[in-house]
Amino acid sequence: MEIHSNALKAAKKIKMVILDVDGVLTDGGIYIGETGELYKPFNCRDGLGITLAHKQGIKTAIITGRCSKQVAFRAQELNISEVFQGNTDKREAYNELKQHTGLRDEEIAYIGDDLIDLPIMLQVGLPMAVADAVPAVRMHSLVISDYPGGKGAVRDLLEFIFKAKGNWENILASFLVPVQQEENAGLGQ
Template identity: 40%
Template sequence: MAVKLNTPIKLVLFDVDGVMTDGTIYMAESGEFCKAFNVKDGLAIELLRAHEIKSGVISGKASPALTNRCQKLGFDIIETGCKHKLPKLEQICTNFNVTADAIAFCGDDVLDLPIMERCGLSVAPADAHQLVLEQADWVSAYKGGSGMVRDFVDTLLLSQSNIGLKEIYQPLLRKIALDDLTGVEQ
């Protein structure tokens, strides 16, 4: 399924649980949260950065594991513990001088509907709530936490360019090769 855009996307925002993870939360007796993230999705964030598209998360939940993963991925925006996401979107638009129609949002549950209605492109994993699937402009064939983010980023970049998938990865591969030569840790 192709992504149809009226405005080029300059920023991609993600919900986390159910999008970047399968929605499972592991809790230790101490109350500490653990989450499983797909490394393919992590590489997709690097790919966005290689194409000068900003990225971030707006998540209803907050945990040290989530903050740690977001920081390691180098997101431009990290908003956690946020049940009402629409005011955060308006603040992000102001802070980054971008209009909502130049933002894609990937969500999976009903708390994501207000922001999905406002953004220029709304995206959902295959296992999203029915109301989210109905709202989404594009639905991945993949479930949340199973490569859905990578699927979307590949599709988005293909839709915004006149080049093929192999060419889309060239800026990222060049950066990785350069980092290897200079000893920069990834």
């Protein structure tokens, strides 16, 4: 992971992470079936990372340039209520989101991969990128994942935020508790 000098300080302030979809939550490919249906491969590790963010009180949102039923379905699955689709100029959606949530730029992170993401990345407190982001996006990011879009980059970047906030050890510990064995008292008698 590539981490720039102000990233840790910025991550401590984050209350919301905004996600791009194509190239961030997915690998950026557009898969079209023979009858024209679209497929988008989402990563389960990213999904768990988003769920953990919610449990830590970090909100998530999606702002994407394309419209698709698959994004709406995945957002609903992950309890992401703030979803803006069809926004090729993402600034309007970003401003609406800030107004609706009352959050300030420095309280928001954005994970992007392409030029369409730059206008918001230049505003937020913590601009982040996937490993295979275009050079201009990488140049303007404080944190760059080791993973490409759709391959666990979102999870990787969320873990950076959890660690910066001092939450990672508690998150990890919650998964290290063994399943409680039921008492065998009274069984088989």
